[in-house]
Amino acid sequence: GEDVEQSLFLSVREGDSSVINCTYTDSSSTYLYWYKQEPGAGLQLLTYIFSNMDMKQDQRLTVLLNKKDKHLSLRIADTQTGDSAIYFCAESDSGGYQKVTFGTGTKLQVIP
Amino acid sequence: DTGVSQDPRHKITKRGQNVTFRCDPISEHNRLYWYRQTLGQGPEFLTYFQNEAQLEKSRLLSDRFSAERPKGSFSTLEIQRTEQGDSAMYLCASSLEGARRAFFGQGTRLTVV
Numbered sequence: 464g465e466d467v468e469q470s471l472f473l474s475v476r477e478g479d480s481s482v483i484n485c486t487y488t489d490s491s492s493t494y495l496y497w498y499k500q501e502p503g504a505g506l507q508l509l510t511y512i513f514s515n516m517d518m519k520q521d522q523r524l525t526v527l528l529n530k531k532d533k534h535l536s537l538r539i540a541d542t543q544t545g546d547s548a549i550y551f552c553a554e555s556d557s558g559g560y561q562k563v564t565f566g567t568g569t570k571l572q573v574i575p
Numbered sequence: 576d577t578g579v580s581q582d583p584r585h586k587i588t589k590r591g592q593n594v595t596f597r598c599d600p601i602s603e604h605n606r607l608y609w610y611r612q613t614l615g616q617g618p619e620f621l622t623y624f625q626n627e628a629q630l631e632k633s634r635l636l637s638d639r640f641s642a643e644r645p646k647g648s649f650s651t652l653e654i655q656r657t658e659q660g661d662s663a664m665y666l667c668a669s670s671l672e673g674a675r676r677a678f679f680g681q682g683t684r685l686t687v688v
Contacts, residue, residue: 467617506618511676
């Protein structure tokens, strides 16, 4: 079955860039997502990228996709304390949104 | 619109009791999804509806679980004879058919003691 893996923890200083990495196994992945989850809250979609794209930028967020290596990364520029949260990578195949598979999440800690 | 809302936000129940959760999706969304998230894990798909029809159920959804969306608007998820292993966050999401993003509610945290 599909598998999405992430490192568990990342600590950065405020103002630095954060890079959160993700690998996935499903070669038929069509869309790849990054979600943010703050304590006690639901999931907030940050951005998503279609599999025929290499990069997508949205303000402080940059997503890079290496489809050959099945590697996805999320770069947060000028990381702020409000960015402290758990970040989930997720993928879906062409079957539609309902078949989204989430990673285990990376906890980002921003040190003031 | 206030987004996807779930009720209750927290539920503590004794093992063996039945519990029911409610999800109100964004009003124009015809798709509704239920996910379960255990501590330290990402959400896992349970089931989804298109309007009132339940189109897919994960093998995670045992016979003790039942979900309904009787009028194609709100949905309920019932767990019968709860077990400690059912303790988790239950997340609901909704989307338009064919959309590539769904909007999540804040979840219902279930603790079975």
